[in-house]
Amino acid sequence: MTQVAENAAGTGELALLADLVSGGDVVVLSGAGLSTESGIPDYRGETGRRRRAEPMTYQAFTGSEAARRRYWARAHLGRRHMAAARPNAGHRAVAELQRRGLLAGIITQNVDGLHQAAGADGVIELHGSLDRVVCLGCGQRTPRGRLEARLRDANPGFEARAEAINPDGDAVIPDEAAAAFRVVPCERCGGVLKPDVVFFGENVPPARVRDCYALTGAAGALLVLGSSLAVLSGYRFVRHAARHGVPVAIVNRGATRGDEHAAVRLDAPLGATLTALLGELGR
Structure with missing residues (x-):
């Protein structure tokens, strides 16, 4: 019982x-x-019911350069919030x-x-873990901190304001800010970098x-x-x-x-x- x-x-x-x-x-x-x-925050609990966040899917991330740019712009800003969590x-x-x-x-x-x-x-x-990044081309895994440093160098002055923080570590920011963000490739093979986490649909x-x-x-x-x-x-x-x-x-x-x-x-x-x-x- x-x-x-x-x-x-x-x-x-x-x-x-x-x-x-x-x-x-x-x-x-x-x-x-x-x-x-x-x-x-979470997607389905008390905090989740107060938001309308749509998680990134594997299909969207791998199928669209614009989706990847939007994801990394939001994740780069949201990383500050996640890194501060204890x-x-x-x-x-x-x-x-x-x-x-x-x-x-x-x-x-x-x-x-x-x-x-x-x-x-x-x-x-x-x-998986947001502390790692994996290349979809060669499979190399690298620390997230290394990627964050490269993204800062590629996007000097990027200071979009977060409207909200999502459970997967990204921030809700204006579309125009995300569209101007520069994404960097894998240092080994030039391939697409993805956080080493299982996206929805993966x-x-x-x-x-x-x-x-x-x-x-x-x-x-x-x-x-x-x-x-x-x-x-x-x-x-x-x-x-x-x-x-x-x-x-x-x-x-x-x-x-x-x-x-x-x-x-x-x-x-x-x-x-x-x-x-x-x-x-x-x-």
């Missing part, structure tokens, strides 16, 4: 979650809701759970690197998917944090865990696609709930 805590983590529900996590071998599956307390209490709690030896792995749908910044290691970045690398299936199928429990599970790329691992008899716990603001599979379900703030979980486990 699913246990649901509406709006706050009640004592009983928190105890159920602590009991599940205390058994160890827990796999964490985190989504954008875990990073909203760090100031990074881990919140939720990220720190996950890292602490790992330090206590209770986690078998961490899978994140986020591309912000905040799990690692909080001290977690061995994180599987399901959708597939997660098969080997990465297999690793996630292996982790979730063998877990003592699957703990979903801050994800509506609306996208199949994350939801499939909840279904996989359920098929293998792995108990699923979900902490998220609002309903999720995976609620029917949850043995424990808390509708509560991530940072406060995970901090309280650590306290419960420490008793």
Whole structure:
């Protein structure tokens, strides 16, 4: 029977979650809701419902030079906001759970690197990372910082004003500002550079998917944090865990696609709930 805590983590529900996590071998599956307390918006949660952002698709990026110019202009400006984000209490709690030896792995749908910044290691970045850039021609991966320096050199005086910041790290700016932006090619082969993230319409690398299936199928429990599970790329691992008899716990603001599979379900703030979980486990 699913246990649901509406709006706050009640004592009983928190105890159920602590009991599940205390058994160890827990796999964490985190989504954008875990990073909203760090100031990074999401597409489907509370911040997402207040915006009309349309994410860049792989087909648009690869099929149009104008789309790439618009993306990199917006991403170059939005990078400042993403780079300023810091881990919140939720990220720190996950890292602490790992330090206590209770986690078998961490899978994140986020591309912000905040799990690692909080001290977690061995994180599987399901959708890649904004800290890297990949060439679609030769496949070379380079640090995002190197590209940012080249873009600054190619666009002296570029100071468009951001109207909003999107979850994938780009800023909403006037079309005319984006149209004048100069994009730089791969230094090795002259090919098209793309952030090393999985765009909408693009597939997660098969080997990465297999690793996630292996982790979730063998877990003592699957703990979903801050994800509506609306996208199949994350939801499939909840279904996989359920098929293998792995108990699923979900902490998220609002309903999720995976609620029917949850043995424990808390509708509560991530940072406060995970901090309280650590306290419960420490008793």
